[in-house]
Structures are given as structure tokens and as C-alpha cells.
Amino acid sequence: xxxxxxxxxxxxxxxxxxxxxxxxxxxxxxxxxxxxxxxxxxxxxxxxxxxxxxxxxxxxxxxxxxxxxxxxxxxxxxxxxxxxxxxxxxxxxxxxxxxxxxxxxxxxxxxxxxxxxxxxxxxxxxxxxxxxxxxxxxxxxxxxxxxxxxxxxxxxxxxxxxxxxxxxxxx
Amino acid sequence: xxxxxxxxxxxxxxxxxxxxxxxxxxxxxxxxxxxxxxxxxxxxxxxxxxxxxxxxxxxxxxxxxxxxxxxxxxxxxxxxxxxxxxxxxxxxxxxxxxxxxxxxxxxxxxxxxxxxxxxxxxxxxxxxxxxxxxxxxxxxxxxxxxxxxxxxxxxxxxxxxxxxxxxx
Numbered sequence: 001x002x003x004x005x006x007x008x009x010x011x012x013x014x015x016x017x018x019x020x021x022x023x024x025x026x027x028x029x030x031x032x033x034x035x036x037x038x039x040x041x042x043x044x045x046x047x048x049x050x051x052x053x054x055x056x057x058x059x060x061x062x063x064x065x066x067x068x069x070x071x072x073x074x075x076x077x078x079x080x081x082x083x084x085x086x087x088x089x090x091x092x093x094x095x096x097x098x099x100x101x102x103x104x105x106x107x108x109x110x111x112x113x114x115x116x117x118x119x120x121x122x123x124x125x126x127x128x129x130x131x132x133x134x135x136x137x138x139x140x141x142x143x144x145x146x147x148x149x150x151x152x153x154x155x156x157x158x159x160x161x162x163x164x165x166x167x168x169x170x171x
Numbered sequence: 172x173x174x175x176x177x178x179x180x181x182x183x184x185x186x187x188x189x190x191x192x193x194x195x196x197x198x199x200x201x202x203x204x205x206x207x208x209x210x211x212x213x214x215x216x217x218x219x220x221x222x223x224x225x226x227x228x229x230x231x232x233x234x235x236x237x238x239x240x241x242x243x244x245x246x247x248x249x250x251x252x253x254x255x256x257x258x259x260x261x262x263x264x265x266x267x268x269x270x271x272x273x274x275x276x277x278x279x280x281x282x283x284x285x286x287x288x289x290x291x292x293x294x295x296x297x298x299x300x301x302x303x304x305x306x307x308x309x310x311x312x313x314x315x316x317x318x319x320x321x322x323x324x325x326x327x328x329x330x331x332x333x334x335x336x337x338x339x
Contacts, residue, residue, distance in 0.1 A: 004175055006339040008230040010308035014223030016188050027190045029219075034260040034273035036190045036221045036313060054225075073264055073271070112267035126267040161271070162223075164264075164308065169227075169339060 005170045009065075011055055013163040019050040019144075020160075023151075030161055031075060037159040044153035046083070053143040053165045061136065066168040068134040069107075070145050072127045073163065079156030081120035086129055087146045092138075105143075106132040122156065134168075176338045180236075182226055184331040190221040190313075194320075201329055202246060202293075208327040213249065215322040221260075222314040224333045228306040236306045237336035240299040241314050244329040247291050252326075253319035255288040256280075257298045260313045277301035291324075303336075 015038035016027070023040040025047075030037040040047055051072065058064025070088065088105040110128035113119045119127065129145065137143065149158050186209040187198065196218075199210035211218055222243065229235025243257070257280045263272045281297045282288035288296055298314060306312065318326055 004339050006229070006234065008234065008308070009339070010228045010230065010235075012223070012225055012228065012311040014188060014190070014225065014311075016190050016223060027192050029192060030271075032271050032273055034258075034275070034313070034315070035262055035271055036192075036223075071264075110267065124265060124268055124270055126264065126269075162311065164228075164311075166308070 005168065007168045009167050009169045011165045013051060013053065013165060015160045015162050017052055018160055019052070021048045023047040030159065031077070035161060037161050039159040040157055042151070042155055042157050044151060046148060046150040049147040049149065049160065051145040051147070051163050053145065055137060055165055055167050057137040057139045057141065058171070059139040063136065063170050065137045066134050066170065067131060067137055067143060067165065068168065069128055069130045069166045071164045072145065072147070073125070073161040074127070075124045075159045075161065076120065076122050076156055077159060079154045080122050081149055081154065081156055081158065082152035083116065083148060083150035084119040085148045086127070088129055088131060089144045089146055090135070091142050091144060093140050108132065176336065178336045180335050180337045182333045182335070184222055184225065184333060186328050186330050188223055188225070189328060190223070192219045194218040199327070201327060206329055208329045211326040213323050213325050214320065216320060218318045218320060218326065220316045220318070220328060222316065222331050224312040224314065226306055226333055226335055228308045228310065230308040233305055234338050237303050237338065238300060238306055238312060238333065239303040239336070240297055240334045242332045243296045243298070243314070243316060244294070244331065245296070246293045246327040247289065248325045248327065249291070250321060250324040251291040252289040252324050253321060254285040255296070256284040256317045257296065258315045259298065259300065260315055262311050262313060264309050276304060
């Protein structure tokens, strides 16, 4: 039996997997021809976007996927937002009849997005969330990256191109 | 340390992942009971469907997924389309502040765009990369399908399958 421990794995998460609540979200072509986005309408609103991270999990400790960081590609066009904030939620599923338990994970933003003003500025963003203590994803767990985007009456909108999860695969 | 090099990997891409623009698209039951599809209502228009290829990538050269071909299952109903044309877009992500760069690797489609791929029938369209590619962690692929439809044709897209080698 072989053994794999690849520390350089990544998984692209397309915007069609994103769960967008509040606002009118549509599929559209991206600013660059040949790219795709999910974009919200221009309105005074605060949207919540959850990005599922579908890396393989494993019921055996220290196997499956060691989630290390998540990168989110988005573009803010026309005018700045008032807030773009991320949370990395680890959801532990409940047994039958029991609720799930959510535990936010500690992370740091990359230097280009490590202040509120940097994150909500007009422009193209590749925002990296580095998990302070990477964790193996158990089969009873999954991960959602939650973005809060406050447009607050500005004329700007956000366009979401996708995300990439970086992990070690061990099996 | 072990080593995996499996040349026969495939990944099903469900229609719920598809990015459909232009036309009225809805999730619907397929023509065969217990199948699912994205359904386009009749309308004279050019619909564009982007199919994200969610294969694992790798930052190390010659590792991860080696994309070889993509198969798309769809059905044209009521009438044939004018054409069904595939383009494979390779998107190289920009660093923070920079745009993505899109290139179009050479492909062949086994059903001709303006004839065999466009008839009123069930289709399994295979798109083969002329030069298969290892997917870098800064790259993703979108299979873009353009369907030029006259007013009566409806479209059901059932899903896609990406064929690759996995090396880890």
C-alpha cells in the first residue's frame, strides 16, 4: 500500500458554488473576456456570501486534507464598498436530531488586504486568508468562508470570480 | 513515501455548477426520469454556458491533474440549433491588484459545431486538448459552450465529465 503526502495541492471553487444572500445576484461575464463572475446589483444593502470549501475529508485523524489557506478573487467596480470582511467557519455536523456547531477559525489577511480600507477599495483583489493553525478536515466537518459585503448606498458593486483552497493531501 | 500516477481519472461536473448566461435557464428534471439538467427555454439567442473544471491543481510542476478531455452531455429539443461551439478558456489568476489573463489552448471537438453537434438529438460532445495540460495552482479552466439557437429550440444540459491523470 502506498502513501501520499502532497503539500502543494489546491482546489478551484467556481462562483457558481457560492451561496449569496441579500441583494440580487446574477451570473455574468467577468471584466476580462473569457472569465465568469457572480455579481450583485447596485443598492444600499449588506450581502452575505458563503463559499463552501469542498476539499476531501477523512474520518481518520491526520489524513485527508490539511486546510492551510483560502484565496478569494473578486473585483470592486465603480465605487468602493463600506465593508468587506471575511470569517472562516468550521462547521461540525450534529448527529441525528442535534444541531451543527460552528467554530470560527483564526486567520490572517495578506498584506494587500489586511485593513478594511484595502479590502473595500475599488480594484482587483486576490485576498488570501491564511489559517493560523491549519487543521485536518474530519468527515463530520466542513468549512465555509463567509464574506460580508456592505454597499451602503454606494454606486459600487462586487464581482466574485472564484476562490482557491490550498491544502496538504495525505492518504 | 508512496506515489500515485493514475491515468484514468474522471470527474463528473453537475449542471448545478454551470454558469449560464443569456436565455431563460432553470433547473429541471431531465428527459430521462431521475436525471437532472439545466434547461433553456425556447428563444432566438446565443446562450453561453461556462463549465468550471474543478480538478485538484498543484503548485509543483508535473503534479496534480493533467487535463486531457472534457465530455458534455446535452440534448437539443424541438429543433436543431444553428451551432454548438466549444472553447476552452485557461484563466491564469492575477496577483492582488492585477487582472486575470485568459488564453485558449487548442482543442478539437468530435462533433462539428455547425452540423453534428447542432442536430435535434441527445449529444455527448467530447472536447480534446491538443496538448494536455498540468493545472497549476494559479490556473483554472472554463469550458465555454456557445449555443446559437433559433426561436423554437430548447436545450437540456445534463452535465460534463473531465478526464485527467492524477499524479500526487
